[in-house]
Amino acid sequence: MAEDCCSFQLISGDGVLNREGLENFSRTTNLSQRGVSYAVVAIMGPQSGGKSTLLNKLFQTDFRMMDAEDGRTQTTQGIWMAKAIGIEPFTVAIDVEGSDSRERGQGGATFEKQSAVFALAIADIVIINMWCHDIGREHAASRPLLKTVFEAMTRSFRSSKTSLLFVLRDQTMTPLELLQRLLIQDIERIWAAIAHADAHKKTHLDEFFNVEITALPSYELEEMKFTEQVARLRQRFFLSTSPGGLAGDRKDGQPASGLPLRAQQIWETIKKNKNLDLPPPQVLVATFRCEQIVKEKLSRLKLDEVYDKEAMNYEESIRNENRRKLEAKALKTATVMEVVRPAYAAMLQHLRSIALKSLQTRLERTVKEASGDGFEAAVDSCCQSRMRKFERGCEGYDSSLRCHHKTG
Incomplete structure (x- = not known):
């Protein structure tokens, strides 16, 4: 029995x-x-x-394909x-709706940008499928897509590079x-225009992307040759990480256990954020999951059988009053965390920026001064x-946070 690829529509056209x-x-x-594998x-x-x-040829999936006899429709x-x-x-494998579709018309730009940001935020490898004859053409169908991709990447804040695999058809x-x-x-040229208008004037393309380019013959005219070359390309995805x-x-x-939650949080953030500025995926997941854990712990506290068991032989009114105090104290702690956490996160981000700037300055000085066998040790x-x-700076803020809890 053939293995099921379990395909489904993750996000509807709406x-x-x-x-x-x-x-x-x-x-x-x-x-x-799957862990991180x-x-x-x-x-x-x-x-x-x-x-x-x-x-479908690369991964043996069953995504719906266009029938040329029915016309080139979505x-x-x-x-x-x-x-x-x-x-x-x-x-x-994630199949994203085609860009520049006749069915969506002029109103499709928003979904196109949203889906581009989503793909870049969640994928390790993004395949850019484009026609060979589009290369070098000022008004090629792929140019708006590339502009969208690059704009999206400057807003997705990934801490590692995304691999762009251009497949020329x-x-x-x-x-x-x-x-x-x-x-x-x-x-x-497209990247230079995007970066110049954004906050990345001095950022080179390869700081965001690893770019690879390959080409395939026509599927309709040279199906056998196409299939052979796709089979070779498929090998690139083994041991991809x-x-x-x-x-x-x-x-x-x-x-991998966090992927479903990450997908949900990324898409919800994209839908709410008109500017499409995303925090790092790990921050989205960590924030949401930690809030879930807090709610779970508070819920368990309200059903704390240990307290009930140990206090069951004492005066009921006093027992119930102290249970309410216990719950109120826990809720107060959670509330304080909600107030303090944004400031705490901002402080850590400030410390991180200072540390990176200091490290860059020291490294530049080290590169100039150190040499030979001592270079690696100096770095x-x-x-x-x-x-x-x-x-040490983080410890200071940690202690400040603890003091806030104590005084609260």
């Missing part, structure tokens, strides 16, 4: 996230058991460019998710090396001293 489907996917695929791959590109076909609506079959590590006689060179020029893999630079790997010493200073 922007509604399918919580039940996500929970069922997680349960059916044993996602929570998993990868998320999303695909983006113009409508009717063969995105779903490529994913097939993927919203965002779909499935499990890649036969790939290690465990890989989640319907390659003809033009050598891949020439296509790569022309595409890089296009990419850098290992050093040298497509997602080998990933540094902020979050446990290590520099990093360690800045880290110790940062930790």
Whole structure:
């Protein structure tokens, strides 16, 4: 019996996230058991460019594909998710609705940007599916998409790079090396325009992305050759999170058990935030999960059988009064945490900025002064001293937080 890829619509065309489907996917695929050994791959590109076909060939999924005889109409609506079959590590494939669709018209720009931010915020590898003949064209269908992708990345605040894998469709006689060179020029021009208008004027593209470019022949005209080359490309996704893999630079790997919650929180934040400025995914999840834990603990306290058992033989009115005091004290502590936490987080962010600036200054001085065998030791010493200073600063704020609780 063939393995099920468990595909489902994660986000509808109207922007509604399918919580039940996500929970069922997680349960059916044993996602929570994967630890950090998993990868998320999303695909983006113009409508009717063969995105779903490529994913199905790469990962043996069953996303709905366009039938050319029915016309080049929209097939993927919203965002779909499935499990890649036969790939290690465990890989989640995400099929994003095509950009620049006739069906959405001018009103589709908002969803297009939202889905781009979502894909970049949650995926380790983003496949950009585009036509070969679009390269170098000022009004190519892929240019608005690339602009959207780059704008989205400057707002997603990932602490590690996203891998962009450009797949150029319907390659003809033009050598891949020439296509790569022309595409890089296009990419850098678009990025320069985005970065200049944003707060990243001095930030180079490779600080956000690892870029790889490959090309495929026409699926309709050279299906056998297309299938052979896709099979070779599929091998790139094995061991993708290992050093040298497509997602080998990933540094902020979050446990797979948190992926459903992360997807929900990212999408909710995107829907609420018109500017699409996202905090780091780990902050979203940590904030929400910690709040859940607090609620669970308070709920358990209200049903604390240990207190009831130990106090059961004492005067009922006094027992009940002290139980209410215990609950009130716990709730007060939780309330204080709600008030203090934003300031505490801001202080830590301030300390982090100071530490990074200090480290950069010290490293620049070290590079100029140290040499030979002593260089590595000097750099290590520099990093360690800045880290110790940062930790001492954190301890100070930790103690301040504890004092706040005591005085409260």
